[in-house]
Amino acid sequence: MGLLWLITVLWAFSFSLIGVYLAGQVDAYIAVASRMALALLIFLPFWRPLPWRQALTLMATGAVEIGIMYLFLYKSYQYLSVAELLLFTIFTPLYVSLFADLFARRWPRQFWAPALLAVAGAAVIRWTDLSEQYWHGFALIQAANACFAFGQVWYRHQSQRSALTHRARFAWFFLGALVVTLAAMLALADWQKWPATHLQQGVLLWLGVVASGLGYLGWSYGSTRVSAQQLAVMNNMLIPAGILVNVFIWNGQADWPRLALGSACMVAALWLCRRSQSS
Template identity: 55%
Template sequence: MALLWFVTALWAFSFSLIGVYLAGQVDPWFSAASRTVLAALVFLPILKWRTVKVSLAGKLMAIGAVQIGAMYGFYYHSFLYLSVPEVLLFTVMTPIYITLFNDIVSRRFHASFLTSAALATVGAITIRYTSLSEDFWVGALLVQGANLCFAIGQVCYKRLSNRYTFTHHQAFGYFFIGASLVLSVAFLLLGNHTALPSSPLQWGVIVYLGLIASGLGYFAWNVGTTRVSVGELAVMNNLLIPAGILVNVLIWNRQADLVQLAVGSSIMMAALFFSQRKVS
């Protein structure tokens, strides 16, 4: 659980960094592809090419291609239609997708996991409900695509770790290779090759997002998924919302309803407490 709390704090900055410095200024495909390529470079030197089974490597690449490859494609483009608060609002369904997908692949229904996810979703909506822009339907669908990809990837990685015995940091490079292949091809075919970072600040944001938020963040998050129940994992996905709002308020001086934040956070903490009483 400690790893998930650590990454939650780390990722709280990502929403605002993308929304303030990259969205509408840098091509989304380039932003996403550069992020995963930089993350891959972190793990390539420690990747055990010869000792990781081909079947495991293929599965890790497929998970990476979905969890952050396809997810980033949806996620970065959603900022073209939604504000940062709206993107945060529409991420509230991720816990539901996690629990439902886990139930589908395990072929049994976990009422406690779904209850935890539902409580977390109610808490997140309480925090982040706001007026919506005219383009919100397109943006909402894009975020739901991102949510589904992220949820599927988390559940698959958790289940993969139960089937294979492997040292995570020595194999995780394949995860980023899969994501990088998807996004690099997408940038070459679909990207605006003239809308590249134009300032040292934008390059700095991309380097931070690639090396730290993605490289360190996704590794720690996915390892963390293997150490908690599905219910706990579902709840932790929505704790990013109050964390993201706190960053907006404290660093970018954005206004927020502190009462809503307190009430919604309390509901999500109750969901986390409930989920910790269950066994995955």
């Protein structure tokens, strides 16, 4: 659990770094592909040949959990503030719990009740300004949440049946993520928004090597050392940490009363989800 807390603190800075220095300035597809390439580089020394089924499974896990997830995440910065984006990741534990039950062949009863309550909490945050762009960003974040949750549970499931070291797995893991993000970059990138300044390049270097490479290695290893319920809860710890970093270091704005009320609805949704699973 301590390792998951450490990675949570590390990742708390990533959202603001992206929002302040990259979003709207560096093309999202270029930024994501660059991060995946940098992360892959640090694991190449640990690469080893694997049976094709195992290799493809690890590549698919990385493609979904990180590659596709980041494509949705970066796109959402066009529609949401950092605080809103962080808040809406509160849905991730619901998805973690859902996928954990499905992998265990248990159908989660009463799942839609807490999910709908969580959506109501999201609406409270900006009830007077529910624009089309707002809901577009909200949908993108939910797609990112689902991809991240599915990848975490799938990785844990694979780890229970494999003696391969995590370092060796991640060479294939990030290769899968790079394939997806590189294809998206070549097809969709705006090449006029290349990371031209040293600051942007430095932020991408940090995000690629530390936040993505070392961060996801630590998080994935830590996820195999805790229960699915603990993993679901830890997915939410990033929200207050990230919002506090954005507000107190980068002078971000937060409507505290609405944030509190919306968060209360979402916490109630998580409580209902856990209660329905234990019944």
